Amino acid sequence: MNLKPTIGIETHIELNTNTKMFCRCKVVDTDEPNISLCPTCIGLPGALPVPNGKAIEYITLLSLATGCTITRKGMFHRKNYFYPDLPKNYQISQFDLPVGESGELEIILDGKKESVEIERVHMEEDTGKSTHSGTGRIDSATSTALDFNRSGVPLVEIVTKPVIQSAKEAVAYIEELRQLSIDLNISEGKLEKGNLRFDANISVAPSDSNELGTKVEIKNMNSLKSLERAIDFEISRQTKAFLDGEEIIQETRHWDEAKELTSSMRSKEGSADYRYFSDPDLPNMILSEMFIEDIKNNLPKLPSEKRNDLMNTGLDLQQANILGKSDTWIIELYFKVFDSTKEYSTTYNWITGELQGQMRKLDMNFPPEWFSAEVLSEIIGLIKENKISFTSGKTILSEVLQKNISVDEIASNHDLYQENNEEKIVELVKNVINDSEDVVRRIKEGEDKLVGFLVGQVIKNSGGSVNPGIAKELLTKELDL
Amino acid sequence: MSDFDIKNIAKLASINLSAEEQEKLTNDLSIILEHVQALSSLELDTNIEDVFIHPLEKELKLVEDIEIDSLTHEEALSNAPESKDGKFVVPPSME
Numbered sequence: 001m002n003l004k005p006t007i008g009i010e011t012h013i014e015l016n017t018n019t020k021m022f023c024r025c026k027v028v029d030t031d032e033p034n035i036s037l038c039p040t041c042i043g044l045p046g047a048l049p050v051p052n053g054k055a056i057e058y059i060t061l062l063s064l065a066t067g068c069t070i071t072r073k074g075m076f077h078r079k080n081y082f083y084p085d086l087p088k089n090y091q092i093s094q095f096d097l098p099v100g101e102s103g104e105l106e107i108i109l110d111g112k113k114e115s116v117e118i119e120r121v122h123m124e125e126d127t128g129k130s131t132h133s134g135t136g137r138i139d140s141a142t143s144t145a146l147d148f149n150r151s152g153v154p155l156v157e158i159v160t161k162p163v164i165q166s167a168k169e170a171v172a173y174i175e176e177l178r179q180l181s182i183d184l185n186i187s188e189g190k191l192e193k194g195n196l197r198f199d200a201n202i203s204v205a206p207s208d209s210n211e212l213g214t215k216v217e218i219k220n221m222n223s224l225k226s227l228e229r230a231i232d233f234e235i236s237r238q239t240k241a242f243l244d245g246e247e248i249i250q251e252t253r254h255w256d257e258a259k260e261l262t263s264s265m266r267s268k269e270g271s272a273d274y275r276y277f278s279d280p281d282l283p284n285m286i287l288s289e290m291f292i293e294d295i296k297n298n299l300p301k302l303p304s305e306k307r308n309d310l311m312n313t314g315l316d317l318q319q320a321n322i323l324g325k326s327d328t329w330i331i332e333l334y335f336k337v338f339d340s341t342k343e344y345s346t347t348y349n350w351i352t353g354e355l356q357g358q359m360r361k362l363d364m365n366f367p368p369e370w371f372s373a374e375v376l377s378e379i380i381g382l383i384k385e386n387k388i389s390f391t392s393g394k395t396i397l398s399e400v401l402q403k404n405i406s407v408d409e410i411a412s413n414h415d416l417y418q419e420n421n422e423e424k425i426v427e428l429v430k431n432v433i434n435d436s437e438d439v440v441r442r443i444k445e446g447e448d449k450l451v452g453f454l455v456g457q458v459i460k461n462s463g464g465s466v467n468p469g470i471a472k473e474l475l476t477k478e479l480d481l
Numbered sequence: 482m483s484d485f486d487i488k489n490i491a492k493l494a495s496i497n498l499s500a501e502e503q504e505k506l507t508n509d510l511s512i513i514l515e516h517v518q519a520l521s522s523l524e525l526d527t528n529i530e531d532v533f534i535h536p537l538e539k540e541l542k543l544v545e546d547i548e549i550d551s552l553t554h555e556e557a558l559s560n561a562p563e564s565k566d567g568k569f570v571v572p573p574s575m576e
Contacts, residue, residue, distance in 0.1 A: 017546050018546045018547065018548055019546050019547065019548045023551075024544065024547065024548055024549045025548065025551045026548040026551070032567065033566070033567040033568045034554055034557050034558060034567055034568065034569070035554050036551055037551055037552050037557040038551040038552055039552070042557065050542065050543070050544050051541065051543050051544070052543065052544060052546055053543035053544060053545060053546065054545075054546035055546075056543055080493075081493075082495045083574070084571045084574050130574070131568070132573060141573040142573055143570050143571065143572065143573055144570070144571050144572070144573050144574045145565060145566070145568035145569065145570050145571075146568055146569040146570075146571060147567075147568050147569075148557075148569070273489075273493055275493070282541060283539040283540055283541045284539075284540060284541060285540075285541040286540050286541070
């Protein structure tokens, strides 16, 4: 029997506001525990929440950017559960009236544009951080230590419809969502810092069935790699269970990165168990037409639009997707160099390959201030005009990244300009032919590959200043090949 | 008659109930539920656009994203029954 997996992803994005969601404590990025707390975010009795306007603006921005319908009359709910990192014993969240509903996000999968349907985008608050101390195993901990710096940090939860069909598609979705949150400037988007956290709901069902199988929620995936592995593992586990006639239990499972498997955490609480009810501390949230229009009018360029702009220069979708997810300065550099060279593919290769590769070697995050689009355009231009070789171009780039010196100066200092005077090259070619009687005879007898040896000799005798292409062309001509 | 599981409700509320308490509360809750059932006989307009669901008619005010002084670290921890290395310490708790 053929089975198909169905995946839905819940992503939490930590917004980069200055202050927390319902109080005005600063959002801090530090290991020093419990330094940014107030009665509201540690749940002291009587403390009242007041929402952060910036966070509401950011979630509206994200909702609009994903094509969601905005809920004009919204509200906050209490989601009740007991856990020490949640001192109020409820999380302020949104239940049936999320800020955004029914959107979609364009993603790039296997070089093609696909779309992932978004069910909802809602606002909530983060919890504190727990550390369990004890003898090693989490279930043998002797105490739990709590840091509430993160308690109350604004979180946006984005839930997809169950429409994702593979681990690869899930990864492409998260990559796109991450890029979107960076481009909208609403989050740092750093996975390693937990700015983006995701859970996956996975089920399997017969391919011809219209109904979904029992869903299992997977938690604790901290990287795109673990997301991919965890989904693949869980699909295999459920497929095997299904084929063996075992019942799949609706539960939450924990991804164990070291063991590369998922294991049962707890049976899943149903929505009713959270006893959602409207938070009496927070009246209705009305988003005015003007507020929404203002945000709509100030939407920055979205990743999908950036990809289209890049494709308009000639790049294919894959290249546009890679470049589009780069830092802004890299994309700007590409457009400037392309404007001057009109060489989209060469410019793309130099920027994504050579430039970034050399910068990595030199441990640079940004190129030096004297490095500009003109410098790279000049190097590409000189290669195109056969004035320098590709290898010399690399040498020049490396040097110009380290020293404030002109391209022409480097080329002259290192004698990198190629000999383009045909007469001089013909003379060099003739000399090589005269000195290599034996090789020439073997070439005439059919050993074509030896032409390469003669090209090498010509370049060597010229001190590296002859373009190999021209040398080969003239050799072929002189040898009547 | 009850159609709820008192044990599950006790678990969600994080309280321990003895057998007698379970029986008593099952009866009490059943009576409360019967009273609440009366609400379902009302004809309610379920169009969210028209009905203001929150009990308060006031509109929510938002604040600017500007920090103000919080509790000091010492103040925040002053009521903690136990603390270590600047963190609140509670009995082991994990799911």
